[in-house]
Amino acid sequence: MNAKKTAAEKAVEYIKDGMTVGLGTGSTAYWAIRRIGERVQEGLNIRAIATSRASEELAVELGIAMMSSSEAVELDLTIDGADEVDRSWSLIKGGGGALLREKIVASISKQLIIIVDESKVKERLGGFALPVEVIPFGYEITMRQLSATGCTPVLRMLEGKPYWTDNGNYIVDCDYGDILHPSQLAIRINAIPGVVDNGLFVGMAGQVIVGYGDGTVKQLERRGSE
């Protein structure tokens, strides 16, 4: 069974006619967009905004009506994946390089539903190196400053060149080991001038849907807050 697909399809059940919807990025969000496309073909009337060019292209191909960022004042619902989620629903995102648009879209969503397979649920964040979007100018300086926050920063590369985000920036993957205080760390990272944003999403998820290999899906119960 495809655990990402089952989690994604469960989340799409929350979409109702007339809603405005944020479309996430990645291999789990892909299944949600596919299912939304099917529902649109069946007559569902929604308008959507995507968190990456790749998701936008897929949505347009599937006939989903898109809205511009100037029209998107508040969204009813956003469905997105994550690289890690802990028991208080803090997240690491950005493995697919879309963290900035994902955070912007999540910030105007009345509800953010996170869809993951069971491998992403962790007691503590930090097994996955934290993606940080940085501007290209002075990135070596920014990387040294990131290093001083307690991580090993690595510039993300693609085909021998720095990876470019949809926003024309770089991604630095920062390995902190166990992240004990995600919200404090997020503030420290974002205080560095060359940082645009980081992949820690704290207090943003409104629901986490987990898909399992046996075909079942469950809501992740929330335990405490960060």
Ligand SMILES: O=C(CO)[C@H](O)[C@H](O)COP(=O)(O)O
């Ligand atoms: O944050 C993201 C992209 O920037 C993705 O949601 C995250 O990387 C999870 O991706 P996948 O569903 O492919 O495992």
